[in-house]
Amino acid sequence: MTEAQTRLLLVELAGSLFARGFSVGSAGNISVRLDDGYLITPTNSSLGRLDPARLSRLDRAFMHVSGDKPSKEVFMHRAVYTARPDAGAVVHLHSTMATAVACLPDVDAANPIPPLTPYFVMRVGRSMPIIAYYRPGDPAMEPAIHAAARDARAVLLANHGPVVSGKTLTDAVYAAEELEEAAKLFLLLRGAAPRLLTATQVDDLLATFA
Template sequence: MSQEAQLREQICSLAKSLFDRGLTGGSTGNISARTEDGGLLVSPTGTSFGRLDPGRLSRFDNKGTLIGGDKPTKEMPLHSAFYDTRSTAGAVVHLHACHSVALSMMPDVDPDNFLPPLTPYAIMKLGKVKLLPFFLPGDAAMGEAVRGLAGKRSAVMLANHGPVVAAKDVEAACNAVEELEDTARLAMLTRGHSPRQLSESQIKALVTQFNIEWD
């Protein structure tokens, strides 16, 4: 099996796992990954993560031209913004995950550091998550908002919409977006109970020990 064929299978397998565990439902969410030749494989528009067909993934060449597969997700500007501003981005995943969306609706969240420091793992996998305002689905302004971050964040939360994460490869991106949703779930479960959060010194130690982007 060629490397691209393996990547196609991996994208569909990981997407189905996210769908099967209720992390994005119906035909929501989209996923993309870099190919060996610098192109992209992207989930088609209107498709379910639970039923992606490896042979029908949208295929772009290294100049951004669609050369095969079905019509891509309408959120391509969002994916392109991460690839264009983060040289380390090898995959992007966007979900409509319930707990992170719920947390984005809360009036007191920090837009520059969306997730509270409840465990070390979201810090290690995501760094600071930027909360972006609400945009209409498919609005190219979402991509412009990501470009405005100048590559400084690997993850953003679209208010009232869902999380978007870029990582070195598709497995890492899926792991990171799951950590984002898990942390949001913890935040909602402990909301109003004054949970003990990680201290500033503990966060600083994590950032130093694991060389985390943190600005």
């Protein structure tokens, strides 16, 4: 895919997320890895009103080289890319259900959403830890995200929202969407005793769809 095609796809997928309520106002940011750097959504921009020509262009060192000023959370994306060489894109949202889970004090911080569905396991993986609260835009969270991302495709920022990676931009968006649905199921089932996928079933999914 050319850079021009990647820009158009990022704008299309971001607009779809916005239209369906996965982000509101100027919340959230998306990035994608290029052969010689990265594209990321500009600071204070709406995912529903992006201009492909004005996306922020970063070099391999995550320095701004062209386009509008990048998101103030570049460090969040850098933390994932440096921890996960297989990551081709990163999606950070404030999606309602996933953020709700990130606000709960009584969930397992190492893995708050259990394996309820095969597609959650296939898209998100075996674990998804909650990162301790940091003020939005605080670069002090970068080491914590980096450490967690080495073993997880997605993390939840406490009281903030999800950060999800994927091998491609489309993969990362699909995973963010699947995470939101899994969070919704989890909240619907709180207080019940749902049947979970077994460890053997999880292993089979990961081995088959890795």
